[in-house]
Amino acid sequence: MNHPCACQTTLPSTPPPAELAAILERFPSQKREYLIPILQVTQEKFKFLSRDAMIHIAQHVGVPVSKVYGVATFYNQFKLNPPGKHTIQVCRGTACHVRGSDQLLRSFESELGVAPGQTTKDGLFTLDIVACLGSCSIAPVVTVDGTFHGRLENKDAGKLVAEIRKGEGQ
Amino acid sequence: MTATAVTAPVSQVLRGPATIADLLSGRPMDEAAKLLQAEQDGRTIVYVGLGTCGLASGGMDIWNKLEELNRSGRIAVTLKKTGCIGYCQHEVMVDVKKPGRPRVSFGSVTLPRLEKIVSSYLEKDELPRDLVLGISESYPSGPDFEIPGDWAGVPRFKDLPYFKKQLRIVLGNCGTLDPDSLDEYLARGGYRALAKALRMPRKQVVAEVTASGLRGRGGGGFPTGKKWEFAFSQDNPQKYIVMNADEGDPGAFMDRSVLEGDPHRIIEGMAIGGYAIGATRGYIYVRAEYPLAIEKLNRAIAHCREVGLLGKDILGSGVEFDLTLKMGAGAFVCGEETALIASIEGKRGMPKPRPPFPAVSGLFGKPTVINNVETFANVPDILWRGASWFAGIGTGRSKGTKVFALTGKVKLSGLIEVPMGITLREIIFDVGGGILNDGTFKAAQIGGPSGGCLPTSLLETAIDYDSLISAGAMMGSGGLVVMDDKTCMVDVARFFINFTRSESCGKCIPCREGIARLQEMLDKIVQAPESEKGNMTLERFKAVIDLRHTCETIRDTAACGLGQTAPNPILSTLRYFKDEYEAHIYDRHCPAGKCKSLLTFRVQPEACKGCGLCKKKCPNGAIVGELKHSHYIVKDKCVRCGVCQEVCPFKAITVS
Numbered sequence: 001m002n003h004p005c006a007c008q009t010t011l012p013s014t015p016p017p018a019e020l021a022a023i024l025e026r027f028p029s030q031k032r033e034y035l036i037p038i039l040q041v042t043q044e045k046f047k048f049l050s051r052d053a054m055i056h057i058a059q060h061v062g063v064p065v066s067k068v069y070g071v072a073t074f075y076n077q078f079k080l081n082p083p084g085k086h087t088i089q090v091c092r093g094t095a096c097h098v099r100g101s102d103q104l105l106r107s108f109e110s111e112l113g114v115a116p117g118q119t120t121k122d123g124l125f126t127l128d129i130v131a132c133l134g135s136c137s138i139a140p141v142v143t144v145d146g147t148f149h150g151r152l153e154n155k156d157a158g159k160l161v162a163e164i165r166k167g168e169g170q
Numbered sequence: 171m172t173a174t175a176v177t178a179p180v181s182q183v184l185r186g187p188a189t190i191a192d193l194l195s196g197r198p199m200d201e202a203a204k205l206l207q208a209e210q211d212g213r214t215i216v217y218v219g220l221g222t223c224g225l226a227s228g229g230m231d232i233w234n235k236l237e238e239l240n241r242s243g244r245i246a247v248t249l250k251k252t253g254c255i256g257y258c259q260h261e262v263m264v265d266v267k268k269p270g271r272p273r274v275s276f277g278s279v280t281l282p283r284l285e286k287i288v289s290s291y292l293e294k295d296e297l298p299r300d301l302v303l304g305i306s307e308s309y310p311s312g313p314d315f316e317i318p319g320d321w322a323g324v325p326r327f328k329d330l331p332y333f334k335k336q337l338r339i340v341l342g343n344c345g346t347l348d349p350d351s352l353d354e355y356l357a358r359g360g361y362r363a364l365a366k367a368l369r370m371p372r373k374q375v376v377a378e379v380t381a382s383g384l385r386g387r388g389g390g391g392f393p394t395g396k397k398w399e400f401a402f403s404q405d406n407p408q409k410y411i412v413m414n415a416d417e418g419d420p421g422a423f424m425d426r427s428v429l430e431g432d433p434h435r436i437i438e439g440m441a442i443g444g445y446a447i448g449a450t451r452g453y454i455y456v457r458a459e460y461p462l463a464i465e466k467l468n469r470a471i472a473h474c475r476e477v478g479l480l481g482k483d484i485l486g487s488g489v490e491f492d493l494t495l496k497m498g499a500g501a502f503v504c505g506e507e508t509a510l511i512a513s514i515e516g517k518r519g520m521p522k523p524r525p526p527f528p529a530v531s532g533l534f535g536k537p538t539v540i541n542n543v544e545t546f547a548n549v550p551d552i553l554w555r556g557a558s559w560f561a562g563i564g565t566g567r568s569k570g571t572k573v574f575a576l577t578g579k580v581k582l583s584g585l586i587e588v589p590m591g592i593t594l595r596e597i598i599f600d601v602g603g604g605i606l607n608d609g610t611f612k613a614a615q616i617g618g619p620s621g622g623c624l625p626t627s628l629l630e631t632a633i634d635y636d637s638l639i640s641a642g643a644m645m646g647s648g649g650l651v652v653m654d655d656k657t658c659m660v661d662v663a664r665f666f667i668n669f670t671r672s673e674s675c676g677k678c679i680p681c682r683e684g685i686a687r688l689q690e691m692l693d694k695i696v697q698a699p700e701s702e703k704g705n706m707t708l709e710r711f712k713a714v715i716d717l718r719h720t721c722e723t724i725r726d727t728a729a730c731g732l733g734q735t736a737p738n739p740i741l742s743t744l745r746y747f748k749d750e751y752e753a754h755i756y757d758r759h760c761p762a763g764k765c766k767s768l769l770t771f772r773v774q775p776e777a778c779k780g781c782g783l784c785k786k787k788c789p790n791g792a793i794v795g796e797l798k799h800s801h802y803i804v805k806d807k808c809v810r811c812g813v814c815q816e817v818c819p820f821k822a823i824t825v826s
Contacts, residue, residue, distance in 0.1 A: 035516035036499055040458065061516070074518040074675075075499030077458055094421030094615060094651045095577035097665050106811065110789055130459065131502065131669070134423030135226040136577035137258030137584055148226035154816055 016056040019045060030062040035071060039078060048079040076131075084119040084126040086164055088112075091141040093132030100154070101140035105129065107157035108142075124168060125161070180473045181352045187478035189486045193365035202357035210267055210308070214247040214292065217265040217273075219345060221254030221430050222423070222462055227261040232284055245292050253431020253466075255345025256585030257332060260303055263345075266291060272317065273308035273346075275327065276301045297321060304330055307346060332582050335601050337563065337571050337589045340547040344431030344585075349466045352473045355434040361479060363550035367442045368487045375446040376402050379549065381557035383569035388414055388505065388542030389620060389646050390731065391568075391635040397539055400529035401447040404537035409449040412533065412540040413440055414510055415456040415463070418502035419618035420669060422649035424573040425543035427585050429456065429463035432547070433470035439546030441484065441491050442553055447539055450490045455510055458497040467495060502619075502673035505647075506730045507532075507540045509675065520675045521730035542647065544573055564590030568634030578615070578651035579606040588633070595629040598652055609654035613747070617646025619666045619673075620735030622742025623659060642742040644735065658764035659747040660754050664692040666739035670732065681733030684724040688740060691717055695754045696765040698810065713755055718744060766810040769825045775800040777822035784814035784823065 016024065023041050027034040038057055043049055049072050058065040072078045090105045109115060112125050119126045135141045138150025144160060152160075183201040184192075192198060209215065216236060220229045239245045257263065260277030264287065267273040274297070276287055283301055290296045304325040305317060317324065327333050338344075348354050355361070367375050380395025401409060413436065417425040428436065440452045456464055471493050474480040482490050496514050503509045504519040511533050513519040532538025548570055552560045561569050568590040574597065577583045581603035588597060594614055598604070605611050613623040622643035624631060631637055635645050653662065667689050676682045691713040721737035721744075728734045744751060753759045760768045773784075773793075778800040785793040785801060792808040795801030803814070803823075815823040 032516040033514070036513065037497070040497060040499065070518055071516070075501050077499040092420065092669075094618070094649060094665070095583070097420075098578045098651060098653055098657055098662075102665075103812065110811075131418055131500075132420040132422065133222075133226070133459075134417075134426050134575075135223050135258075136421060136423065136575060137223060137261065138226060139577065139583075141226065150226060154812075 016053075020053055020056055024056065024060045027060070029060050032061055032063060035061050035063070035068065036075075039068075039072060043078060048082045081119065082123075085124050085168075086145055087126045087128060087143075088160075089128045089130045089133070089143045090116070091133040091135070091139070091143075092129045093134075093136060093139070095136035096132075096140040099139040103154050104140050104142070104152055104157060107154045108161070111157050111161045124165070180476045181356065183353055183356060184477045187486060188361070190365040190368055193362055193485065194369075196362075198356045199359050199362065202353040205353060206357050209248065211269050214245075214269065215250060215267045216247045216292075217250045217252045217267070217346075217348075219254060219261060219263040219265075220251045221345075221427060222460075223254055223258045224261045224263065225462070228280070229262040231281060232262050232264060232279055235281060235284055239288060245288060247292070250348050251350070252346060253344050253349050254427045254585060255306070255431075256341060256427065256587075257303070257345075257582075258584035259582045263303070265306055265346075267308055268295075272305045272321075274324070275303040275306045277303040297324070299324070303327075331603065332584075332586075332601055335592065335596055336587050338587045339551055339571050340428060340435075340544055340573055341431075341585065341587045343435065344427055347432060349431055349433055350469055352434065352470070352477070355432075359554065360434055360550075361438055363554035364438050364441050364445075364479070365485060367445055367553050368485055368489060372402065372446050372448060375442065375553065378557045379446070379552060382552045382560040383557075383564075383567070384545065384548055384552060384560065385568065385635060386542060387544035387548070387572065387645075387647070389617070389644065391645055394541060394545055397529055397541070398443065398447050400527065401449075401537045401539045404530060406537050408451075408534075408536045409447055410533045410536055410538040411440060411444045411447060411449040411452045412510065412514070412538055413452065413454045413456075413543060413546055414505060414507075414540055415454055415460075415543045416498040416501075416504045416510065417457060417460075417543075417647065418500075418505055418673070419647050419649050421577055421615075421651050422575045422618060422647050424575050424585060424648045426457075426460050426463050428543055428547050428573075429460065430466050433463075433466045434474075435547050435550060436467075436543060437470055437474055437480070437493065439549035440493065441480065442549050443539060443541065443546065444491045445489055447537070449539070450492070452491065452493045453496050453514055453533070454493060455496045455498055455504070455514060458499060464495065464497065471495070501675075502669075503675045503730070503732050506732055509730070510540060511538065518675070520677045521732075523729060544648070565632060565634045567636055572633065572645065572648060574648045574650040576602050576650050576652070579609060579654040579657070580604070580652040581606055590634045591632045593630050593632055594624060597633070597650065598629070602652065605652065605654050609656065611652070612655050612657055613653045613659065613662075615651040615653060615662060615739075616649070617644040617738070618649040619670050620644055620731070620738055621646045621649075622738045623653070623662060623746065624742070625746040628746075642738070642745055644738070656762055656764065658760050658762035659743045659750045660692065660696060660760070661762075661764045663739045663743045664689070664696065667692060667736070670736040674732065674736075678727075678729035678733060680724045680727040681729070681736065684720055684728070685733075685736055687720055688717070688724075688737065691720075692740075695751070696760070696767055698758075698767040710755060713751065717751075763825065766812060769810055770805065771803050771808055771810060771812075771814065772824055772826065773801050773803055774822045774824055777820050779820055779822070781819065783817050783819065787813050787817050789813065 054068045058068040116129045133141050142149045183198045218233050262279045264276045264279045286298050290298045304327045306327045376398045384394045385391040444452050480492050501519045504513045506521045507528050508522040509519040528538040571587050571589050573587045615623045671685045671689050674681045694710050695713045721741050724737050753761050780798040790809045792804045
């Protein structure tokens, strides 16, 4: 197989896995309007959008895979890689910035050894930034798996991470 | 939703499909109010503020504890969830309404404080005064309730400095109403305005909104009535009305609070708008990051369908109108009308050149009106109380009120609604209580990434669309971030440029390339000089030569609102805080001490005990020294992260 372009070879001959098929069934096919909702539901289920999932979705919606990829990479919500077990979101809203969230983010970066958007090698943590969580009165704010932690100082980054690591038996 | 009711009907007062005549007669309102009154007379009700900020402050723990106390039989109260009243500084807020007593609010409730409230007020009727914020308005007994004699000195909410200068229309119900209850909204006169509108010719509804002088609250301030007129005059059987709830502005959460706290108000506003322009279908484009708002909206929409407030034949008028919720996937540019449309259509959210305007050819090529949450939230009151009532509030060309998310270095941060024309000083010092830690005011950033920073000399600026534009800022969606003398204005500009750079969709060159160049220039001037060789110095001085010019070029040539307004944070800080840019460029000095790269960290030998903690923590091995002897920081290796200063137990590390 020596195709310069891979698109012919990547079209799956197999039907989508049952879980994905169940999702696709809920949406009318051949309607682009439902592309983003399908991607959202798929990501909610699988935590990220795999290459195969995007190919199946493209067939269902009736658009080229490149268009699906284009949409998936355009919006901040979509992740193309599996996230870590715990997600740490650092709010980078204006109020948090004014109260020192840039330093806080740096503390998390050095604590975890990854940049925002990346996952640690042990697959335990994903560090993310979010535009605004809307909890400006308790700035700077961080969420760990959806739980809010407000009025943090730089040193709290280490504490939070250590706490989770401890919970994981490390 | 009460703790006891399991499958309560959607509404106890609307039996069967609602009708126009019934709603206009005032019967549902009176009956709902009587039901609420009866509920309050019979039993103690405890309200817990469970908007996002309440939840973030631990509201769910309080709620669970109260449920547990209820189950154990220690207390017997009805528990209700409310949205956010905007007094975010004091979350978690718990309100208690005892029969025969006014509704009283407790602030910053933690579990120990809750115990005190339960043991002294719920069990013994003794008010723990130190925890009381004030007496909040309780429905339906109205605002002029009597304060009992033994409560002398407990303030009413409306007399607190934070609320005194506010005028709450959009936020009128937020924080006191149970957003899950249709009856509570009806008790406050809900859906009367829709009934009234349906009796009016469509054209007259549009005219009423035009006459009120309402302008778009999402940023630009385009007259809402005019937008509706364009769409109304299009001869097309299919039109759409869209609500922009994709609040992406960092530091703003006004829309979210309204969606969470009073979802029916928005549905009513949209239904009126849909009827006015002749749209049968509405879309709500809401951020996926607002799960609570989505939940409240979904429930409210389902309730409305059940009683015929939405559907094929709303209120028996023969008019069709229904709503679809679309979740935005996180792209700031989707706040731009044409990008939002592309996103609903399932495409990348990229703006298109206008014309054609969406009012002519919008969603799926049909005439479409797009308004912001706050705009729609104003509509029911305009219809019910009349255009002239609304036009009587505010200034010459800016009518009504504006909701701001007041945050930053201000004592009382939170959500406020003030009449147009109020001055910046009144907002920050009267409503907000002044600067945090009694610091010095430096600037107010208004309008988010599209807005600008206003200095002390402009504190008397009246808040309206036109005076803000001439001051170099803009109304924006309503973020108002207060900054003190520890905030570096170059850093603030850099922060916003960073944001717009990552949110630029990349379609047009001025925005995609220009903003990247702006960021490079700003990065250069806040960086430590690595060497004086090569082009380093020249690169830094680019900011002097090119910054303003590049900003102006982007402003004049970018394709959409995001790009055109992106340079505003730089232009406004260049205008009012030029000296700070000069200090960074010429003196390599950050007056606010914020730009770390320009700082020099030193160990004070007399204070250093040689514990070695800083040496251990330094990420770059820049600290040398023997145990029990004074340490030293190697300047060339120091990355100015500030860790050493943080960890030093003897405060021996100073910055200059």
